[in-house]
Amino acid sequence: MEENNIRNLLRRYLSGACNPEERARVEQWFELLESNKVKIDDADLEEDIAEVRARLVAPLRKKRKLYRYAAAAAVLFAVAMGSYLYLIHRSSDGIKKTEKLASSAADIAPGRNVATLQLADGTEIALDDLSNGAIAQDGSNTIYKNGDGQLTYVAADGAYTGKMVSNTLKTPRGGQYQLTLPDGSKVWLNAASQLTYKISKIAPERLVELQGEAYFEVAKDARRPFKVRSGNQVVEVLGTHFNVSSYDDDPSIKTTLAEGSVKIVETDGRSNVTLEPGQQATLDHKNRLSVARVDVSDAIAWKNGKFSFNQTDIHAVARQLSRWYNVEVVFKGKVANINLSGEVHRNTNASKVLEILSFYNLNCKIEMIDGTKRIVIE
Incomplete structure (x- = not known):
């Protein structure tokens, strides 16, 4: 599957919009990851996919809700496909656009x-x-x-x-x-x-x-x-x-x-x-x-070095990010009262955590105002 197709399919899975055939396709993909049947030719990509598999196997064995790991996999898979971090947002005419997140110079280091x-x-x-x-x-x-x-x-x-x-x-x-x-x-x-x-x-x-x-x-x-x-x-x-x-x-x-x-x-x-x-x-x-x-x-995910969101309110997520990255989180416009699911390590820069939000059609960016960085969600 091409990268865009994979990402779109995972987004539909997260939102519950998949038809039975698509849902089975996503779940089969995770089963293949777990059983080590996926073959990747590119050495760098294979190494990243191995990291995805390592983070997914233990939770899947516990038979926890799969959509959480679809979110986590989407985040890690985006990194595996060339380390591009994309944020999805809606333009004024309602058409979805994709833009690359701010460069590492504008990123925010973890606590x-x-x-x-x-x-x-x-x-x-x-x-x-x-x-x-x-x-x-x-x-x-x-x-x-x-x-x-x-x-x-x-x-x-x-x-x-x-x-x-x-x-x-x-x-x-x-x-x-x-x-x-x-x-x-x-x-x-x-x-x-x-x-x-x-x-x-x-x-x-x-x-x-x-x-x-x-x-x-x-x-x-x-x-x-x-x-x-x-x-x-x-x-x-x-x-x-x-x-x-x-x-x-x-x-x-x-x-x-x-x-x-x-x-x-x-x-x-x-x-x-x-x-x-x-x-x-x-x-x-x-x-x-x-x-x-x-x-x-x-x-207790924070104690084990992770953010773990399980149908967590967007405002609660923002408060966690604000405390850990020592940065103000600002909401612009009318942000839907949505719940997020996904898991990512806390020892990563803020941009990688923000990637989870992209799968909920939220536009996120890191701004520099008078020498101070902040996270903007709209």
């Missing part, structure tokens, strides 16, 4: 491991400016910066003081960081987030306060429950894996359980829910709690 640590005395340490190794002493704890954006506390043997002090880890827009708390719990902090936590082991409970988003792997300690306060809710656990997304500009707080059990309590005490693995609790702006079963991998 990276960058954060600031605020000690109990107010001292702030820019972690990205420091070499690996011991970076500070706070009470009886030595704080180490490890490779790949990790922060760890190591306490002197038996040297715990009665002084209750807190530290705060902050990530900017375009940053992320990983933290091992003094109790051994691990935390991944997403962009534009901050976590405040006690560094003493003698506190009767392990209470942390979150603004933004974080994924937690909590160390078991039956004597001291672990609690996460975020917005108008508190998550209570003993030992489990879960994700909390609590950004001020999001319409709700979402708590997703990957393993174990958690209890979510509104701070006013009016209601609470207990989650099972695979469930997500949503606390809306009216403090109404609801529970739904979700695909956990979507909620």
Whole structure:
């Protein structure tokens, strides 16, 4: 098949416009990719198709909804066919046109491991400016910066003081960081987030306060429950894996359980829910709690270095892009309230992520205004 025919067919599949024969053709193509029956003569193209196959096989084995991987494949296939990134838009007379995205000089680099640590005395340490190794002493704890954006506390043997002090880890827009708390719990902090936590082991409970988003792997300690306060809710656990997304500009707080059990309590005490693995609790702006079963991998995709959109509202997608690429996202004209599906790595430039939007007839571009880049969607 020619490139344009493939792209058009995938777009119709995503929009549900395929007839039964076309739908079968798309699904057969993915089955061929998975079974390694596709033969490509060109060496470079064959290498790129191999990457497409590698990213598709595992999800397909889980029998998840295929349209998500059609979107992902469309993105990767466009790269495979010569690394051209196209955006589709409608002209004033309603005719579709295709234009090449801005050159790499106008692209936007992805976020990276960058954060600031605020000690109990107010001292702030820019972690990205420091070499690996011991970076500070706070009470009886030595704080180490490890490779790949990790922060760890190591306490002197038996040297715990009665002084209750807190530290705060902050990530900017375009940053992320990983933290091992003094109790051994691990935390991944997403962009534009901050976590405040006690560094003493003698506190009767392990209470942390979150603004933004974080994924937690909590160390078991039956004597001291672990609690996460975020917005108008508190998550209570003993030992489990879960994700909390609590950004001020999001319409709700979402708590997703990957393993174990958690209890979510509104701070006013009016209601609470207990989650099972695979469930997500949503606390809306009216403090109404609801529970739904979700695909956990979507909620924690950011922690695994991916954007994963599964019928995600276009405005929610824009907020994620804005935080990770540290850029303003602007909507021009009347943009349909559409939901997007697709998956792409977060370590790519913004242009490759924007490619997903092209399959929904959205015109996207990166503009430079007074020396500042922004993403425009119309």
